[in-house]
Amino acid sequence: DNIKRFGVEIKTNSPIGKEKTIDDLLNKEGFKAVYIATGAHEGMKLNIPGEDDYNNFFQCAPWLRDVNLGNITEIKGKVIILGGGNAAIDAARVSLRLGADEVHIVYRRTRNEMPADPFEIEEALVEDIKLHILVTPKKVIGENGTLKGLECLKNTLGEPDSSGRRRPVAIEGSEFFIASDHIIAAIGQSLDKSFATGTKDIEFSDYDLLAVNPETLETKKKGVFAGGDVVTGPKTVIEAIAHGKKVASSISAYIEGKEIPLSSQQDSANDIEKLYKPIDPKEPKIARASVPTLEVSKRITNFNEANLAMDEETAKGEAARCLDCGVCCECFQCVEACKAEAIDHDMADRSLDINVGSIILAPGFETYDPKVFDTYQYGRLPNVVTSMEFERILSASGPYEGHLIRPSDKKEPEKIAWIQCVGSRDVHDGAHPYCSAVCCTYAIKEVIVARDHSTNGLDTAIFYIDMRTYGKDFERYYNRAKDEGVRFIRSKIANITQVDGSENPLIAYTDEEGRRIEEEFDMVVLSIGLSVPRESVDLARKIGIDLDSYNFVETDSFSP
Known part of the structure; x- marks a missing residue:
């Protein structure tokens, strides 16, 4: 509703690429620009034998979506999760709540290299989810169309790869088998490219991501822009929102026939506003308060919130730890609160010469x-x-x-x-x-x-x-x-x-x-x-006002 109030029309059940293409939007329906932000919602294949042969082998993102939509309401037997990110942890904990007898996470590096948040990993282990580290899946095993489990290899860590983490190296002859009724692959996410069907000049990179000019976020096709996971691969919501903000400037300039501003120029302008108050070196370091959680027995059979709220005293104590180092967080609440509409965050500094008869200084204390x-x-x-x-x-x-x-x-x-x-x-x-x-x-x-x-x-x-x-x-x-x-x-x-x-x-x-x-x-x-504030002393010196030894204005006792 907040978006619609600005006149934006939202059309649901309108897939692009099948019955209607991007070219149709530009050439037949009169749109002057298109922004692609379709995300990366498909799973990545492991490219191992057997992964396409069984109905109980799932990709994590589509599987979690089906759970959320209510299409999957229970899961029985043993479950293997492949991967070590937050999505893998989500799939493991959800499987447990859907009724799985056992849940195993298989990861090819050590726990220290897992990209999942450490507290998420700890919560999963507390819930008795089994973690198998330094293990690589080799083959999905089944019989008569029924999935039976996963053949794996043990690993050792070699030299660091492009991610900075040590590369897993399989140990020859170390094969072993983990029995399972379901396997969920959570090793990454890829694009659903159907939006590009029937559209010319849309290109993809060597990493199978949508190719754009990194400075303007414009694709190879004129008037078509893209951002978020469809360009970067799976990243954070904040990064996707940042792309949206940048591309809004690009599209606005494009529609108006102006030169599209470069991203680096926009970033330089924004950096000027990033002012922070220095943190007092004597500020004591206080450990973060732990968040209370439901007992394991009370949380693994349902989807109730497991992380509970702090009590009032603890919450206030945590709030009091804030160093208030950000001069302005751009929340715009001051704009909304000012009935005189006197606050403009886009206003630039200006130097003015004003002729006056006298000046009254009231800088406060x-x-x-x-x-x-x-x-x-x-x-x-x-x-x-x-x-x-x-x-x-x-x-x-x-x-x-x-x-x-x-x-x-x-x-x-x-x-x-x-x-x-x-x-x-x-x-x-x-x-x-x-x-x-x-x-x-x-x-x-x-x-x-x-x-x-x-x-x-x-x-x-x-x-x-x-x-x-x-x-x-x-x-x-x-x-x-x-x-x-x-x-x-x-x-x-x-x-x-x-x-x-x-x-x-x-x-x-x-x-x-x-x-x-x-x-x-x-x-x-x-x-x-x-x-007297230091700023007031500086002001007095700039305009030539004499101060006494206490930095108050120097006046005569009988003519203040």
Whole structure:
């Protein structure tokens, strides 16, 4: 439906090559171009005696298609699968679920050379599918038209071949027999060339694939293009989609009478957009969480999903591992969300000269990263968050839809502490000696909003050096908070640890009388300071604006 809404007409049950040819489409039906994307759905022959003599000898791709269409609903007896790719593993596991007594995979190299995904191989072995490695099929054996099994040769590995894998070499006199009622060949896939019937100038390569210009994907026949497996042989869906994108540009240019762009030129243009953020070398390496699976006994008799979903906690943990290294993944969700239609992914950079009377700079700020110091254990203790993160917790559009809950166990906290001057009024390396001016006021606001969101009565404390509520009437806001029972504790923070056997943070501090005190909280909010972004400093230098020692604009105290 998504394709049809653009006016595309889809015609099913319309085979090309038998009653209607490609030439007919171009010469009789008025189409200006044709794109061939028929795939590679036929099996590859082994070219061994007996493979064409028995009804129970199948090619993998057509066999799997018949299973999917419901034409094959059971299989009895012993089954041999020839091959070591994902299709071979699929055929083996499907055979088991259709009722096979035994399933054997025969592969001519070792397990290390099998192209199938390692986890697929492991799952097959767990399901008691037998793997025979370093074995080459020699002859299909039968009697009176009934398939009996496969005569094989043992192999050893020789020198690497064109694929980079070591070539299997048969050992003379090593013949042996594997009994079987069915054999499914999964050694590769080939083309169904019927689409080319009755069409001139369509050529195929030495590998029996459709021949095209690799730069434009145009075939030898003018106006006919091709891509995907019919050109490359069996590859991934992503590669087929990439061909579709490239050939769309080629066909568009061809129809408009323009020069067809070369693929290498398109790739160079696309490479410009592939920007990635560098990965922090200190980023810890965390093993991927294992996906839970059904017990073998519960999955081999049906086609229910064997790989189950993670629980919520594990899934969130896996999502949190994302390094977010892609600047833009071209998902276009921003285009869809922008009601002003102001986002254009195809827009190129332009340099403009604009005459104006004045310029207002409002480049914003950066927040301090408390990971710089281990004093606060930010990033290590789950219930220690920044003030910006706490704003999102309180927000109706935030991760918890405005419900006051803490990250570790999603329970409502009963006791929260705010620590002021995190990254401000601090002379240590990595911090700033100046006051960020807004932290005290926004902390008071967060305290009052949090108390409004609490359903159980919230105990709140603000640990501070000096309360500096800049701005008209904000001192009254401070006094209101004290009147409502917010505790203001003048102190110096020593460190934050975690209470043994709990996820509660423990704050160690020195009060204004010099006493060392420890107090347990359900949650700690770090009131982080502000700084000038590096980009803003560069901008100021470019346009000639003087900065002070803290990189703020240099102004006169009485004429800011």
